[in-house]
Amino acid sequence: MKIDYFFTSLVLSTGSGLWLSSASASVNSFLSSGESCWLTLANMVNNRVPSVFSKTYVTPRRPFEKARLDQELKIIGEYGLRNKREVWRVKYTLARIRKAARELLTLEEKDPKRLFEGNALLRRLVRIGVLDEKQMKLDYVLGLKIEDFLERRLQTQVFKAGLAKSIHHARILIRQRHIRVRKQVVNIPSFIVRLDSGKHIDFSLKSPFGGGRPGRVKRKNMRKGQSGGAANEDEED
Numbered sequence: 731m732k733i734d735y736f737f738t739s740l741v742l743s744t745g746s747g748l749w750l751s752s753a754s755a756s757v758n759s760f761l762s763s764g765e766s767c768w769l770t771l772a773n774m775v776n777n778r779v780p781s782v783f784s785k786t787y788v789t790p791r792r793p794f795e796k797a798r799l800d801q802e803l804k805i806i807g808e809y810g811l812r813n814k815r816e817v818w819r820v821k822y823t824l825a826r827i828r829k830a831a832r833e834l835l836t837l838e839e840k841d842p843k844r845l846f847e848g849n850a851l852l853r854r855l856v857r858i859g860v861l862d863e864k865q866m867k868l869d870y871v872l873g874l875k876i877e878d879f880l881e882r883r884l885q886t887q888v889f890k891a892g893l894a895k896s897i898h899h900a901r902i903l904i905r906q907r908h909i910r911v912r913k914q915v916v917n918i919p920s921f922i923v924r925l926d927s928g929k930h931i932d933f934s935l936k937s938p939f940g941g942g943r944p945g946r947v948k949r950k951n952m953r954k955g956q957s958g959g960a961a962n963e964d965e966e967d
Contacts, residue, residue, distance in 0.1 A: 785822075786819050786822065787815055787818035787819040787821070787822045788818060788821075788822050788825075789818065790818075802814050802817050805817055805876070805877075805880070808897075809880045809883065809885070809886055809897060810885055810889075810896075810897035810898045810900065810901050810919075812901075816920065817876070819920075820876050820879050820880060821876055823879065824874060824875075824876055824879060827851070827855075827871060827874070828871060828872055828874070830847070830851060831848075831851065831868045831871035831872055832872065834847060834848045834851075834868055835868050835869075848868055851868075851871070852866050852867070852868070852871070855871065855874075856925070857924055857925060857926075858882055858922050858923075858924055858925065859881075859882050859923070859924065859925040859928070860874060860878045860879060860882060861874075879922075882922050882923055883919065883920055883921065883922065883923070884904060884909070884911070884916060884918065884919060884920070884921040884922075884923055884931070885897065885900045885901050885904060885919040885920070886900075887923045887928060887931055888900040888903065888904065888909055888931060891931055893909070893931070893932075893933065893939075900919075901919045903939075904916065904917055904918070904919045904921075905917055905919065907934060907937070908933055908934055908937040908938075908939055908940070909931065909932075909933065909934065909937075910931075910932060910933070910934045910935070911923065911927050911930060911931055912927060912930045915934050915936075
């Protein structure tokens with residue numbers, strides 16, 4: 731750059747190289763920091779620097795495979811999913827779990843990595859109710875299906891608990907914050923319910939279905955009923 735050439739020529743002419751070399755280094759660091767600052771400002775979206783996230787799903791290699799399309803459509807209707815991305819997300823999660831199990835199965839049975847990571851993986855799958863306690867082996871992980879994970883979604887558990895009229899009604903109740911798991915209100919239909927939390931799914935204490943404040947339409951009808959009753963009393967008087 732021109733500034734580097736200016737300081738270099740000044741060093742050769744004056745001979746005071748120590749001070750000028752440090753000055754040149756400071757100028758270069760200032761310029762590099764300024765360039766990175768401008769790059770950051772150029773990449774900002776809505777006054778925020780976008781973060782880098784790992785992908786959560788993978789699109790199919792063959793987009794128009796009839797057997798797969800029919801299977802995905804059946805799963806969406808059975809479990810009340812929003813779109814096919816939710817199916818792909820669960821498939822990607824299952825693929826990663828099976829890949830980890832296959833890599834661990836290539837090791838020896840007494841290998842420390844297989845013992846430590848394998849037991850951790852199996853305990854987590856048992857905790858969320860995907861595997862049974864009698865199936866604490868990596869071979870059973872390879873036999874898991876996408877339906878095993880979809881059964882543990884909060885939307886499915888609410889419908890099976892009898893709190894909703896249909897699987898789609900269960901999604902509406904969850905999104906409108908009518909459902910709680912233990913003491914926490916959960917508004918995410920894809921929330922994975924642990925095995926010990928399944929019996930603690932109920933209506934929120936603030937929800938009209940759980941004895942809370944009545945809804946907007948019911949309050950409006952109650953006010954109409956009160957005003958109508960007061961008008962009838964005035965006519966009788």
